[in-house]
Amino acid sequence: MRATVMYSAGDVRVENVPDPKIQNPTDAVVRVAASCICGSDLWPYAQMPATPTGRRMGHEFLGVVEDVGSEVSGLDRGDLVVAPFVWADNTCDFCREGLHTSCRHGGQWGLDGVDGGQGEAVRVPQAEGTLVKLPVGADSALLPSLLTLSDVYCTGHHGVVTSRVGPGKSVTVIGDGAVGLCAVLAAQRLGAEQTILMGRHKDRTDLGREFGATDVVSERGEEGIERVRELTGGDGTHAVVEAVGAEQSMHTALGIVRDGGAISRLGVPQYTAVPLGMDTIMKNVTVTGGAAPARAYIEELLPDVLEGKVEPGRVFNRTVGFDAVPEGYRAMADREALKVLIQP
Amino acid sequence: MRATVMYSAGDVRVENVPDPKIQNPTDAVVRVAASCICGSDLWPYAQMPATPTGRRMGHEFLGVVEDVGSEVSGLDRGDLVVAPFVWADNTCDFCREGLHTSCRHGGQWGLDGVDGGQGEAVRVPQAEGTLVKLPVGADSALLPSLLTLSDVYCTGHHGVVTSRVGPGKSVTVIGDGAVGLCAVLAAQRLGAEQTILMGRHKDRTDLGREFGATDVVSERGEEGIERVRELTGGDGTHAVVEAVGAEQSMHTALGIVRDGGAISRLGVPQYTAVPLGMDTIMKNVTVTGGAAPARAYIEELLPDVLEGKVEPGRVFNRTVGFDAVPEGYRAMADREALKVLIQP
Numbered sequence: 001m002r003a004t005v006m007y008s009a010g011d012v013r014v015e016n017v018p019d020p021k022i023q024n025p026t027d028a029v030v031r032v033a034a035s036c037i038c039g040s041d042l043w044p045y046a047q048m049p050a051t052p053t054g055r056r057m058g059h060e061f062l063g064v065v066e067d068v069g070s071e072v073s074g075l076d077r078g079d080l081v082v083a084p085f086v087w088a089d090n091t092c093d094f095c096r097e098g099l100h101t102s103c104r105h106g107g108q109w110g111l112d113g114v115d116g117g118q119g120e121a122v123r124v125p126q127a128e129g130t131l132v133k134l135p136v137g138a139d140s141a142l143l144p145s146l147l148t149l150s151d152v153y154c155t156g157h158h159g160v161v162t163s164r165v166g167p168g169k170s171v172t173v174i175g176d177g178a179v180g181l182c183a184v185l186a187a188q189r190l191g192a193e194q195t196i197l198m199g200r201h202k203d204r205t206d207l208g209r210e211f212g213a214t215d216v217v218s219e220r221g222e223e224g225i226e227r228v229r230e231l232t233g234g235d236g237t238h239a240v241v242e243a244v245g246a247e248q249s250m251h252t253a254l255g256i257v258r259d260g261g262a263i264s265r266l267g268v269p270q271y272t273a274v275p276l277g278m279d280t281i282m283k284n285v286t287v288t289g290g291a292a293p294a295r296a297y298i299e300e301l302l303p304d305v306l307e308g309k310v311e312p313g314r315v316f317n318r319t320v321g322f323d324a325v326p327e328g329y330r331a332m333a334d335r336e337a338l339k340v341l342i343q344p
Numbered sequence: 345m346r347a348t349v350m351y352s353a354g355d356v357r358v359e360n361v362p363d364p365k366i367q368n369p370t371d372a373v374v375r376v377a378a379s380c381i382c383g384s385d386l387w388p389y390a391q392m393p394a395t396p397t398g399r400r401m402g403h404e405f406l407g408v409v410e411d412v413g414s415e416v417s418g419l420d421r422g423d424l425v426v427a428p429f430v431w432a433d434n435t436c437d438f439c440r441e442g443l444h445t446s447c448r449h450g451g452q453w454g455l456d457g458v459d460g461g462q463g464e465a466v467r468v469p470q471a472e473g474t475l476v477k478l479p480v481g482a483d484s485a486l487l488p489s490l491l492t493l494s495d496v497y498c499t500g501h502h503g504v505v506t507s508r509v510g511p512g513k514s515v516t517v518i519g520d521g522a523v524g525l526c527a528v529l530a531a532q533r534l535g536a537e538q539t540i541l542m543g544r545h546k547d548r549t550d551l552g553r554e555f556g557a558t559d560v561v562s563e564r565g566e567e568g569i570e571r572v573r574e575l576t577g578g579d580g581t582h583a584v585v586e587a588v589g590a591e592q593s594m595h596t597a598l599g600i601v602r603d604g605g606a607i608s609r610l611g612v613p614q615y616t617a618v619p620l621g622m623d624t625i626m627k628n629v630t631v632t633g634g635a636a637p638a639r640a641y642i643e644e645l646l647p648d649v650l651e652g653k654v655e656p657g658r659v660f661n662r663t664v665g666f667d668a669v670p671e672g673y674r675a676m677a678d679r680e681a682l683k684v685l686i687q688p
Binding site for chain 2 (some may be wrong): 278
């Protein structure tokens with residue numbers, strides 16, 4: 001089958017790799033109907049040192065079950081399923097606590113002999129715990145939105161849940177990428193009163209307004225902090241969702257969080273420390289968030305997607321076939337495309 | 345009246361200062377029945393640059409109302425009252441959210457013409473919002489425990505509340521000072537299943553065991569991390585209460601927090617940044633806590649103190665009169681005394 005392999009920064013190839021087969025009785029094999037490129041894939045695309053063996057890419061996909069191991073219950077050939085961006089048994093103590101990203105028997109796509117999502121098929125370990133059945137066909141127009149349950153919509157939701165967004169609360173989302181926009185959508189769903197989106201790409205912030213942003217701030221740094229403070233009577237917002245990962249955006253987050261508020265970190269950190277000195281103690285600032293346990297949220301978020309109440313799939317503004325996956329990476333890296341959908 | 349004034353590191357004096365008088369209609373004057381020296385007072389005692397005017401000390405006290413302003417309701421001369429370690433109106437939006445440390449009309453003892461607690465009397469701004477009436481006399485044997493509601497017991501409680509301690513949860517308390525010991529007591533009160541106390545002073549950790557610590561770890565640094573991991577099946581604890589403020593103790597906290605867990609910071613930070621890189625994102629670590637809004641907790645914690653169910657006042661192991669306040673500072677700084685009570 002064909003699959004996406006990255007060899008070094010900027011060098012993404014689509015190659016023939018061995019077809020996946022059941023290796024363990026808890027495996028399933030899924031024929032991918034849709035996958036995508038993640039903002040987090042852009043970090044290795046910018047920085048990865050060369051490796052002769054390459055690295056299989058992709059951690060977001062949905063598709064049709066093609067084969068199941070002998071110990072997998074509840075899944076049958078022909079089922080349409082979505083996979084969260086880490087695989088997990090859904091039964092260990094961490095999974096029961098809703099922290100599937102720390103599953104005792106889980107792992108990441110594309111590592112240790114497990115396929116990546118940006119390929120034609122995937123061997124799914126711990127299939128019964130990992131995959132969630134979708135009650136639509138593979139030709140459904142809902143596929144893009146359902147695919148966001150793999151990662152970006154659940155990740156945005158994780159940001160607003162961990163930063164305690166709710167009715168009457170204000171939130172700032174830093175970053176107008178797909179995760180930031182999904183956080184805006186999730187904040188609206190949870191009843192946020194004021195949602196400020198910080199971003200500089202008008203087409204993206206326009207979508208953010210449609211997703212529920214009440215204000216858009218295009219300024220960065222001290223100017224951006226000043227602007228958010230103006231919009232909040234000087235106080236800052238109860239919640240801040242940091243969906244970039246840069247040192248400057250964490251600095252902004254600390255400058256705009258209201259006393260007693262929480263900053264949820266969703267971006268892959270390009271920093272090693274966060275300035276949390278005496279001022280943050282006096283203000284009772286909480287820093288939370290992290291890799292979203294998407295599997296914990298899918299059942300909760302699925303009904304609104306199926307009913308069309310929310311359309312997180314609108315973050316996809318380009319669709320490519322496998323031949324054009326490298327071009328998809330380039331387009332996302334150059335900020336031409338917001339998020340790229342891959343369809344076989 | 346006599347009051348405690350610090351002029352520089354190591355230079356604490358008890359001096360005559362003007363008697364407090366009502367200045368605003370929202371003030372009260374309280375004759376201090378008991379006050380104390382705080383672990384946080386030891387930081388200026390170690391480091392404060394010399395100042396010719398000195399700095400009034402003390403932020404924990406209880407006493408008898410001597411005079412009230414014309415706009416103060418609910419308080420009468422002769423009432424025994426306890427003051428939280430910041431004063432607050434108890435009506436603004438922050439106070440209503442339980443964040444009295446960020447009160448819009450509040451402030452700190454000993455600053456801006458407000459008396460400190462380590463004196464014979466105190467003018468209390470926003471008296472109606474700040475002071476909590478105690479249903480005992482000034483001669484009650486409960487005074488030491490009631491005094492801890494000013495700060496250390498409420499601060500320990502804040503640590504375990506913000507780090508989400510509850511039934512079935514495990515917690516590590518770093519630091520065997522009065523706040524750490526009160527956090528142990530508060531963790532037991534909230535139903536923690538395992539409470540590990542990290543400290544090296546046997547008399548203090550012995551009291552910690554009486555307060556509910558299930559394990560004591562005297563090792564520090566990597567050895568201490570290793571030891572806590574051994575005690576928790578390799579996982580670390582759900583909650584960590586950091587009650588020291590040193591860079592090393594934050595490093596320890598990050599090394600022993602369970603995936604998905606929370607570190608509550610209570611210690612005055614002697615660091616400016618916390619190492620929160622990619623590993624803490626993958627582990628979904630939360631950093632929370634801060635200056636405790638003691639006023640928000642007093643009503644909740646008071647009944648158990650009055651009934652003698654908890655005795656946080658056992659953290660006081662030395663009592664001095666005003667003449668011996670400088671000696672009390674020295675004894676605490678030299679770790680001879682755990683916490684020093686001052687009685688007129």
